[in-house]
Amino acid sequence: MLLHIPQVLSQAEVATLRADLARHTWTDGGATAGAQALSIKRNLQFPPEHAAFAGLSQRVAEALMRHPLFLSAVLPRQMLPPMFNRYADGGHYGDHVDNALQRQRFTGEQVRTDVSTTVFLSEPEAYEGGELIIDDTYGEHEVKLAAGDAIVYPATSLHRVAPVSAGERLAAFLWTQSWVRDAWQRKMLFDLDMNILKLRARLGDCEEVLALTGTYHNLLRQWSE
Known part of the structure; x- marks a missing residue:
């Protein structure tokens, strides 16, 4: 990226x-x-x-x-x-x-x-x-x-x-x-993070935004060294 x-x-x-x-x-x-x-x-x-x-x-x-x-x-x-x-x-x-x-x-x-x-x-x-x-x-x-x-x-x-x-x-x-060695994994995390920020600005911390935030951190937890 x-x-x-x-x-x-x-x-x-x-x-x-x-x-x-x-x-x-x-x-x-x-x-x-x-x-x-x-x-x-x-x-x-x-x-x-x-x-x-x-x-x-x-x-x-x-x-x-x-x-x-x-x-x-x-x-x-x-x-x-x-x-x-x-x-x-x-x-x-x-x-x-x-x-x-x-x-x-x-x-x-x-x-x-x-x-x-x-x-x-x-x-x-x-x-x-x-x-x-x-x-x-x-x-x-x-x-x-x-x-x-x-x-x-x-x-x-x-x-x-x-x-x-x-x-x-x-x-x-x-x-x-x-923390994440693989470039494609870093890109996916970045894209997910940017979209979470946009959704939060539009919708606030609704259930879906909180769920996506949890997914982001769980992926980071899995992929980080």
Whole structure:
């Protein structure tokens, strides 16, 4: 499931985050690439070893964890600290699939990457190219969102970032281990949750809404790890 989550960060939060990131030196993104990705990855990343990284990363994490759509769609069990990348001057990242297991840099714990998330920090008119292109069973999907908006999608997806031919594309990116491993089960739970909310707004907590709510939680209980 690909899901556009609007206004994870407000315009003011984006502006402050961009200004704070601009005060520091970025490093070659190839330093964090594996052997296969190294030849197709050309970008800059904000170094996680930097003293300012934890605080900047936490701002994005907290904003996502406040957003009801993110919580419903992802069902986060463990979130890896959001990182930051910058694409300019032809920067790109070719077709790849994210690593299935990644180490939480603050705890050292291995985390399974079920869901990928990108939070856009540049307005789409600020750069040319730079689309996040995600492949699934229905074909290719090009994503280029407003600053502060996020896209979530299964980490199993083949995806790439198109070359940025002008301007600068700045984004936060992260992975989450979900309480529900299977992407289709997560989608069904999300669809059920959204429809329960619509029915509750229309009908209140009637018998049918309460029954569907019970079904949602029983499915979550059965499918969660």
